[in-house]
Amino acid sequence: xxxxxxxxQEMIRxxxxxxxxxxxxxxxxxxxxxxxxPYDIIKxxxxxxxxxxxxxxxxxxxxxxxxxxxxxxxxxxRGDTTLGGLLDVTTSVVAQELYVFGTEEQRQKWLIPMAxxxxxxxxxxxxxxxxxxxxxxxxxxxxDGGSWVINGTKQFITNIGLDNASLVxxxxxxxxQKPGEKEQINTFIVPKGTPGFSLGKKYDKMAWRHxxxxxxxxxxxxxxxxNFLGKEGRGFAQHLAVLETGRISxxxxxxxxxxxxxxxxxxxxxxxxxxxxxxxxxxxxSFKLADMAMATELARNMYLKAAWLKDNRLPxxxxxxxAKLYASEMCEKAASDAYQIHGGYGFMNEYAVSRYYxxxxxxxxxxxxxxxxxxxxxxxxx
Amino acid sequence: xxxxxxxxxxxxxxxxxxxxxxxxxTNRVIPPEGMPLVINPYDALAVEAALKIKEAKGGKITAVxxxxxxxxxxxxxxxxxxxxxxxxxxxxxxxxxxxxxxAFILAEVVKKIGKYDLVLxxxxxxxxxxxxxGSVIAEYLNIPxxxxxxxxxxxxxxxxxERVVANGFEIYEMGLPAVVTLSSEMGQARIPTGWxxxxxxxxxxxxxxxxxxxxxxxxxxxxxxxxxxxxxxxxSPSRSCEMITGKDDKEAAGKLAEKIMDIKP
Numbered sequence: 301x302x303x304x305x306x307x308x309q310e311m312i313r314x315x316x317x318x319x320x321x322x323x324x325x326x327x328x329x330x331x332x333x334x335x336x337x338p339y340d341i342i343k344x345x346x347x348x349x350x351x352x353x354x355x356x357x358x359x360x361x362x363x364x365x366x367x368x369x370x371x372x373x374x375x376x377x378r379g380d381t382t383l384g385g386l387l388d389v390t391t392s393v394v395a396q397e398l399y400v401f402g403t404e405e406q407r408q409k410w411l412i413p414m415a416x417x418x419x420x421x422x423x424x425x426x427x428x429x430x431x432x433x434x435x436x437x438x439x440x441x442x443x444d445g446g447s448w449v450i451n452g453t454k455q456f457i458t459n460i461g462l463d464n465a466s467l468v469x470x471x472x473x474x475x476x477q478k479p480g481e482k483e484q485i486n487t488f489i490v491p492k493g494t495p496g497f498s499l500g501k502k503y504d505k506m507a508w509r510h511x512x513x514x515x516x517x518x519x520x521x522x523x524x525x526x527n528f529l530g531k532e533g534r535g536f537a538q539h540l541a542v543l544e545t546g547r548i549s550x551x552x553x554x555x556x557x558x559x560x561x562x563x564x565x566x567x568x569x570x571x572x573x574x575x576x577x578x579x580x581x582x583x584x585x586s587f588k589l590a591d592m593a594m595a596t597e598l599a600r601n602m603y604l605k606a607a608w609l610k611d612n613r614l615p616x617x618x619x620x621x622x623a624k625l626y627a628s629e630m631c632e633k634a635a636s637d638a639y640q641i642h643g644g645y646g647f648m649n650e651y652a653v654s655r656y657y658x659x660x661x662x663x664x665x666x667x668x669x670x671x672x673x674x675x676x677x678x679x680x681x682x
Numbered sequence: 683x684x685x686x687x688x689x690x691x692x693x694x695x696x697x698x699x700x701x702x703x704x705x706x707x708t709n710r711v712i713p714p715e716g717m718p719l720v721i722n723p724y725d726a727l728a729v730e731a732a733l734k735i736k737e738a739k740g741g742k743i744t745a746v747x748x749x750x751x752x753x754x755x756x757x758x759x760x761x762x763x764x765x766x767x768x769x770x771x772x773x774x775x776x777x778x779x780x781x782x783x784x785a786f787i788l789a790e791v792v793k794k795i796g797k798y799d800l801v802l803x804x805x806x807x808x809x810x811x812x813x814x815x816g817s818v819i820a821e822y823l824n825i826p827x828x829x830x831x832x833x834x835x836x837x838x839x840x841x842x843x844e845r846v847v848a849n850g851f852e853i854y855e856m857g858l859p860a861v862v863t864l865s866s867e868m869g870q871a872r873i874p875t876g877w878x879x880x881x882x883x884x885x886x887x888x889x890x891x892x893x894x895x896x897x898x899x900x901x902x903x904x905x906x907x908x909x910x911x912x913x914x915x916x917x918s919p920s921r922s923c924e925m926i927t928g929k930d931d932k933e934a935a936g937k938l939a940e941k942i943m944d945i946k947p
Binding site for chain 1: 755758759762873874875876877878879880882883
């Protein structure tokens with residue numbers, strides 16, 4: 301066994317850390333306050349090659365691995381989890397689905413600019429009536445000559461509101477083509493700007509306020525048959541396959557946020573004096589910090605293991621669920637403790653821990669709720 | 683443009699001061715555990731300057747270091763930033779070289795590379811802050827040099843350098859080849875990209891030894907050093923606090939002013 305990162309992975313960590321410290325961290329609060337999308341930061345992320353780390357160079361990527369990608373996501377999330385979420389969706393989920401299931405033509409057309417970060421991808425699974433029960437998709441696609449005609453609504457769609465979002469990959473029900481066939485769930489690429497595809501207004505959110513999340517509405521939206529993605533009848537399975545990576549990504553986001561909680565709490569506890577001494581001297585505080593440091597490292601090890609399994613083409617459904625569930629739950633605890641350590645100051649928006657606390661909760665929901673992760677784990681135990 | 687950039691690993695300037703310690707018996711800094719050395723920030727600016735010239739004029743950048751430990755790490759960093767080649771100058775005979783023998787070895791490296799228009803260095807290393815190597819390389823190569831540059835432009839085969847002075851900057855024009863050392867006024871060095879990092883890790887970095895350079899070991903390392911380190915220790919300033927009082931604020935302020943005027947510079 302070798303737990304050391306490769307030189308390449310170390311360098312990716314250093315690159316991202318430097319970028320976060322110099323550019324990202326100081327802007328996170330502003331993004332949260334104004335809700336304005338940080339296009340200049342997203343452009344710099346693209347220039348640094350972040351969106352394409354795990355893809356081969358001929359497809360616009362860096363030729364690195366998923367472990368390196370997730371180290372990048374962790375470090376970005378230490379500064380701003382919103383941008384970790386952006387990377388999760390565009391790289392781990394959408395670009396990966398194009399890379400794994402796309403035709404050569406689809407890869408050339410959609411993947412290359414996305415891996416280069418010139419365009420951003422969005423992923424449409426959730427519907428008003430289909431959350432954890434993602435199979436309950438109501439959106440339909442009907443074949444009409446050389447086109448598919450889409451009708452339905454997808455909600456909570458991250459990234460789609462960005463000016464350079466190029467497409468959303470959606471699941472939709474398709475009717476049986478021949479007698480005796482069953483209804484299927486299939487996957488389609490819907491480019492932004494297609495007639496009949498419109499966005500609802502930007503959601504008013506508790507956190508991730510500068511994430512471009514909108515409702516996607518499809519009304520007789522006609523796309524060419526060449527936008528069919530992957531194999532017939534495998535749309536749902538394809539979506540779940542890339543969501544497995546999305547779970548590793550959310551674990552990495554949670555670890556980044558826990559690390560930020562730990563650093564802020566440690567700093568504050570050393571500086572804050574009560575009863576004549578820094579509060580870190582009190583066991584009530586230092587034990588919280590010890591627990592936080594331990595949970596951060598354990599969660600980190602778990603997401604790294606899941607990413608390593610993925611890079612080595614080994615099964616990792618269970619490990620991705622462990623990583624996502626443990627990291628997100630421990631992250632909420634870490635954010636709560638960080639807030640507690642800061643006392644009344646934690647309630648003030650000028651302290652970052654207030655933001656950390658708001659950001660932690662969503663990580664237990666996205667890419668499969670904690671309950672869905674427990675379902676995945678318990679089913680695998682049987 | 684063929685550009686050679688000399689870089690050096692130093693202790694991370696951002697490391698906590700508590701991690702810094704010296705071994706007074708051997709007169710050496712004890713490398714802090716878990717804190718890898720980083721590329722000297724001024725040298726990173728030299729790489730940045732080289733990249734800007736390459737972007738404008740085309741050409742090739744070769745990064746060289748005479749470092750011992752952490753040589754490949756910082757050379758890969760330079761390649762990740764965009765340098766085309768890297769050479770690790772490494773030989774036990776080079777150990778304990780002083781600034782003059784370091785410059786001598788680097789000048790020999792430049793000669794061995796052969797084809798060059800420009801040699802760039804940081805204005806000084808952030809550990810010892812001598813600021814000598816760049817100028818002495820120029821002496822050994824017998825070519826012009828400008829130190830503490832904040833900007834370099836190459837036009838019509840000539841070099842135009844802005845050199846930082848106490849209250850502004852001076853502009854120099856000179857022919858090529860030349861040596862220039864870069865100052866922090868130049869701006870910021872770029873962060874390596876994902877693509878750059880992956881390429882850097884794949885890059886084969888040759889090692890050149892004392893015999894590869896055809897050097898007599900007597901002319902390098904400790905035997906050739908012109909200066910010697912007598913004592914290395916950490917300075918611990920003593921502090922005392924005196925409260926100035928008076929019957930009112932005015933009197934206290936007056937006493938304070940007298941105290942300040944009495945302080946000998």
